[in-house]
Amino acid sequence: MNRRTLRVTAVVWIKLIRQAVMRDLQFRSQSWLHLMASVGELVVGILPVLILTSYAGSDPAIFPASALTVGVFAVTTGLMDCFVSPGLRRFDSAIRTGELDLALIRPVPTFFYAVLRWIQPTELGRCLTGTTILVGAALTFDLDLKPAAILVMIVWAFAGAVAYCTFWADLTLLAFWVRSIEPVNELAAAWRGCGQYPRQFFPRTVQVILVSLAPAALSGSYPAEQLLDPSVALLFAPVIVIVSGSLTALIWRLGLVRYNSASS
Amino acid sequence: MSAHTVRRNGSVLLSLLRQEIQMIAQYRWWMLAMQASIIVVPLISLLVWRGAMAHGADPPVTRDYLTTYLVLVSVVTMLTSSWTAKFLAENIRLGHLNAWLVRPCSTHLAAAANNLAEKVAKLATLLPLVVALAVPLHRDLQLPTDPARWVLFLWALAMGAAMMFSFDIIVGSLVFWWDDVTAVERFRQLAMLLLSGAVVPLSVMPAAWGPFLRGQPFGYAVAFPIQTLLAPQAADLRGGLAVQAAWVLLALATARLVWIRGLRRYSGAGA
Numbered sequence: 324m325n326r327r328t329l330r331v332t333a334v335v336w337i338k339l340i341r342q343a344v345m346r347d348l349q350f351r352s353q354s355w356l357h358l359m360a361s362v363g364e365l366v367v368g369i370l371p372v373l374i375l376t377s378y379a380g381s382d383p384a385i386f387p388a389s390a391l392t393v394g395v396f397a398v399t400t401g402l403m404d405c406f407v408s409p410g411l412r413r414f415d416s417a418i419r420t421g422e423l424d425l426a427l428i429r430p431v432p433t434f435f436y437a438v439l440r441w442i443q444p445t446e447l448g449r450c451l452t453g454t455t456i457l458v459g460a461a462l463t464f465d466l467d468l469k470p471a472a473i474l475v476m477i478v479w480a481f482a483g484a485v486a487y488c489t490f491w492a493d494l495t496l497l498a499f500w501v502r503s504i505e506p507v508n509e510l511a512a513a514w515r516g517c518g519q520y521p522r523q524f525f526p527r528t529v530q531v532i533l534v535s536l537a538p539a540a541l542s543g544s545y546p547a548e549q550l551l552d553p554s555v556a557l558l559f560a561p562v563i564v565i566v567s568g569s570l571t572a573l574i575w576r577l578g579l580v581r582y583n584s585a586s587s
Numbered sequence: 588m589s590a591h592t593v594r595r596n597g598s599v600l601l602s603l604l605r606q607e608i609q610m611i612a613q614y615r616w617w618m619l620a621m622q623a624s625i626i627v628v629p630l631i632s633l634l635v636w637r638g639a640m641a642h643g644a645d646p647p648v649t650r651d652y653l654t655t656y657l658v659l660v661s662v663v664t665m666l667t668s669s670w671t672a673k674f675l676a677e678n679i680r681l682g683h684l685n686a687w688l689v690r691p692c693s694t695h696l697a698a699a700a701n702n703l704a705e706k707v708a709k710l711a712t713l714l715p716l717v718v719a720l721a722v723p724l725h726r727d728l729q730l731p732t733d734p735a736r737w738v739l740f741l742w743a744l745a746m747g748a749a750m751m752f753s754f755d756i757i758v759g760s761l762v763f764w765w766d767d768v769t770a771v772e773r774f775r776q777l778a779m780l781l782l783s784g785a786v787v788p789l790s791v792m793p794a795a796w797g798p799f800l801r802g803q804p805f806g807y808a809v810a811f812p813i814q815t816l817l818a819p820q821a822a823d824l825r826g827g828l829a830v831q832a833a834w835v836l837l838a839l840a841t842a843r844l845v846w847i848r849g850l851r852r853y854s855g856a857g858a
Contacts, residue, residue, distance in 0.1 A: 374791060377793075379642060502614060510623050512624075523638070
């Protein structure tokens, strides 16, 4: 990608964000309801974790770990649902109806335009709630969080969110090969829920899957673990981003070869 | 309703069912992905609850109860679910309802046929996945052998499905008054997820919530049908059956009232 394309892409993305905000300001009552529903979804997600944790009384370390996991999970999923997942949810329909043609002819990277142009600013409400949970957990449990640990957590949360988005995109790109694969978005969204539970609750094999093949833990429990015990080298974070991004790019290229407009 | 009307509605419903099943057969991957997504949430719950119990967690139910509940919950959730509200709202808003209003049969037959046909196809896809999940856990499954319990289970399922379908009609019909009901639908789905027992069994929720959980309707769509199989004594279910029947009647009556009132406001495209 040359410098001009990069600049055009940045300008287009800023305009897309502005357009999304204007849309939400236009439909204010719906936006407020969606904001509340977004926070409600977070609460529904948190409750099972809290209920489960309330019965796990024998291990006192589980309470701060659960609270931090839920906080990190809320922030990462808020970002995903604001910028990435709305586009991924529409991707199947874009392939089937030939809407992808419109993205192909634009002077910006097609994948960027097809996936990242549907922005839902109200989902960022979850990031705010997640940050509040993190601060609240740190104060309640009197956690002595070091700035380095916070930095490691932020880097891993970003890398984990990117890794999970690429995993989700890999599943969605199957739309190039089968007639309709829309519910795979529900599958990816449901599997993401694994990330809001502390990893030690899962069997060992599943724990490995959750940080590798289907990296749901990378967007929740794993960065939270780094906050309490920043033992893993940060070097692995960019490696994960590069590997997962490359795999998605490969699938995208293979899929695009099969695409033949509205009749595909 | 005369016998002729019933016969005609039945005949239209059968034709629509055939049409729906033929269409669903075209989207096999769609169906498989959908069922996989339905089973993932209880699978996660199953893994974490069993993991937590292995680490010393002490919930108020046994490990066998939790395992059986979470293995069954995806099937029950699917069989009692309804997804009509969004499509009904769109039909009303865009004026597509006109085509059904002039036909000599119920306006909701297409939605009912879609619901039934998809459930048959979904059951065929979901059951192998549930069996695959149940096989490694078979030692911890405690299903009743008394046929009466299974009859009761089927009855509770049918009641739960009727109630959820009625709720869908109510939410979809709100478009007669409002431009957009997606947020209302989103809230209903949230309430359903939390209060039905689809994610967490109601029996492990805090004891103080008990009276509220027993009174609210969503639990009678998922948790109660499973309870008909897992309750130690069938006699304990009498109260639940009565409350479920009351909710079903109330939902049906409200759906009919809202629909009739809404139709008076309807004026075709642009309504």
